[in-house]
Amino acid sequence: MWLQLVIPGSPSAASNVAVIVVALLFLTLIGRVALEAVKRGRRGAGLWPLAGGLLLWAAGSAVLNSSAEAASFPAPGEWLFLAAYVGFSAFLVLDRAGASSNPGGGWLDGV
Numbered sequence: 001m002w003l004q005l006v007i008p009g010s011p012s013a014a015s016n017v018a019v020i021v022v023a024l025l026f027l028t029l030i031g032r033v034a035l036e037a038v039k040r041g042r043r044g045a046g047l048w049p050l051a052g053g054l055l056l057w058a059a060g061s062a063v064l065n066s067s068a069e070a071a072s073f074p075a076p077g078e079w080l081f082l083a084a085y086v087g088f089s090a091f092l093v094l095d096r097a098g099a100s101s102n103p104g105g106g107w108l109d110g111v
Contacts, residue, residue, distance in 0.1 A: 019065065026058035046094030053087025056080050 030051050037047035060080030 022061065023058075026054065026061075030054045030058070046091050049087040049090035049094065051087075053084040053091065056084035056087060060084065 033047050033051040033054060037044040037051065040047070057080070060077040060083075062077070063080060064075055064077030
């Protein structure tokens with residue numbers, strides 16, 4: 001891992017720094033999307049499923065990285081990744097519905 005080259009010490013210290021950086025990244029992304037959804041009001045309704053999908057993706061990442069049995073299939077956090085895709089697809093469909101006069105044309109974007 002590249003953090004082991006930058007941060008002297010044990011590999012667990014570099015791993016802890018990586019977990020903190022990824023957690024801050026996800027919190028920033030989710031906060032930014034939620035803030036934009038609040039700012040847009042009704043027009044930003046499609047952003048809430050995106051924030052939910054990001055939250056599920058972050059939870060899946062946390063569960064997968066904290067699990068000791070990552071070699072098994074399906075891994076414990078993979079169900080959260082699959083649930084996140086529902087939120088991402090809902091965002092695509094809802095965002096597309098408000099963008100054109102043909103609201104039914106966005107179903108293919110979600111697939």
